[in-house]
Amino acid sequence: MQPNIATNLLTRRPVARMVYALVVLALMMPAFAASPARWVDPATKTHPALLDMATKHPTESVRVIVLKSAQSSAPEQLVQSMGGTIVSNLSIINAFVAQVPAGNIESLAASNDVRWVSPDAPVQEAS
DSSP states (O other), rough: OOHHHHHHHHHHHHHHHHHHHHHHHHHHHHHHOOOOOOOOOOOGGGGGGHHHHHHHHSSEEEEEEESSSSSSSSSHHHHHHTTOOEEEEEEGGGEEEEEEEEEGGGHHHHHTTEEEEEEEOOOOOOO
16 A cells, blocks of 8 residues: 555655744744734844844845734745845744844834744754
């Protein structure tokens, strides 16, 4: 009997996939704890390391995970209007990966359509 697609997905490097998912969720946790507001200080919606990078290296391009506050394409359009690019879609968590100039991170986080911005850090498999 030939395995189906779901079986293949579950058997191919499941530990790496689980570690990646846990890291993404851990980075996103502050966004889930935030209460909705009309205007929120971008510093409360942005990982501190990104704010530091925005201050020290505003022209450097940085890869980020953007968690959206609703099902909308507005955050992706905002990233592109800032000179950034969309790298991949993380639809299962209503987010996407983007490459943006560090100096634009606060403006991105200030959008009501954005719930949280975190670095897209590399994930390493535990031994």
